[in-house]
Amino acid sequence: MATFTLIPGAGGRAWYWHRLVPELRARGHDTIAVDLPAGDDSAGLRAYADTVVEAIAGRTNVILVAQSMGGFTAPLVCERVPVGLMVLLNAMVPIPGETGGDWWGNTGQAQAMADLAAREGHGPFDAGEGFFHDVPPEVTAEAFAQGEPPQSSTPFAEPWPLHTWPDTPTVFLQGRDDRFFPLDFQRRIVRERLGIPVDEMPGGHLVALSRPKELAERLEKYRVERTSL
Template identity: 30%
Template sequence: MGTFVLVHGAWHGAWCWERVRKHLTARGHQVVTPELPSDVAGSGRAEYLAAVNDALESRSEVVLVAHSMSGLVAPLATGNPAVKSLILLAALVPRPEVAWQANGLEPFPEQMRGRLARMNYDELGRSTLDAAVATEIFYHDCAPADSADAVARLRPDASVIYQQTCPALPERRVPTTYVSCRQDRAVDGEWNAAVAQDVLGADVQELDAGHSPFWSMPERLGNLLVDLATR
């Protein structure tokens, strides 16, 4: 059986993987869900990468899965010998020597572009989303009660990582798959998948889901992760 390290994206936390964890552990796999300090003002790539590497400590043959924002961190963790393969799920994909904000709005679909232009920030400089926007962008394909449950758990997000220049990627490379979600309203899967192919040599898969398949179709996503891990 395999070991999966599942990393959450912006505004979320380790909780978002609880439904996928249930299906993976039922099949005998080990699941680790690190908590990124993404709600801590001033935290950025170094702090997030440290949290991922802590999760990899004393492990081997790990399938590292990164959702959304954590795609800016996970490729840097592939230098860790514990990582066997990398799966980028509806993820942002970094380009070495380029800061994410230099991409402008190009990596995002129209629904998200408008929201980013009108983002709210708290007194600590963290971005926040109101419930209606979060539901529309992240959970539009979920049942209303499921959407409400998830949205109630969202938290402010530090914005430092988007301003930081991505360093050179590790020389060590692992098999990488980019999973694009066809109904994604938060991330342009086609744009980011193309970068993943160019920079990481990734294969590309599609899932007929919105941005949060870990919540809308956890069993189907779990099966896909296992399938990709065993190829």
């Protein structure tokens, strides 16, 4: 049995994982979806990592799954607790000293997103079409009924504090239909910054909401093939 620890992206809501959690538990795994202190202006990246470490609470056989902005937090956790595998899911990949605010311009994300929109004929990016285009309507309605989650600018202003990425075994999984972080963009960034390949699966930026069963199957495959857990 593994302990899947799930780190959300911007907004920090554990709710993002609510369709994936039962899929992983049905496969016999302990599963923790973490709520981050995203609305707290006093909380930076280390506070986010503290929250994840506290949620793990000494459990073993940890597989860490980090969505989007969670890519800034997950490596900090790996420096503090034993992690058998880190799965970066549609994630941001920082380099030492880079702030979350600078990441966008440094990587060319806006141009990559605009180029994809031009190729595929999408209009200007908006949350509905950009993030939820492949999420079931009832799940999208539930998300919008909750309102936009607050996200403090504090963690985006801090330089990423590690001097290098941890030596934790790491895989990168990307939704091939992501309109926010396009697949070709992620392949380039991950190759340049981590030197590992990008695996892909169907789905957009929010694959835990749109394709929870397929995502659980992929995570289980990683567990079997990449760990001894």
